[in-house]
Amino acid sequence: MEEAIRLFQEEDERWRGIVAQMSKEEQTQFYLAVEEASGRWIGSESLLEDDPED
Secondary structure: OHHHHHHHHHHHHHHHHHHHOOOHHHHHHHHHHHHHHHOOOOOOHHHHOOOOOO
């Protein structure tokens, strides 16, 4: 069980790094695609806020 949790955390951290490099628009598209594939929302509420860079 501990090994499974460790592997999940490593993979989660890797994906967070990839997503952090995406633009806000790409992040939104990514989260929507994951939501559609999994049937549940995993995105961040921060995506709904105005981005000062926009």
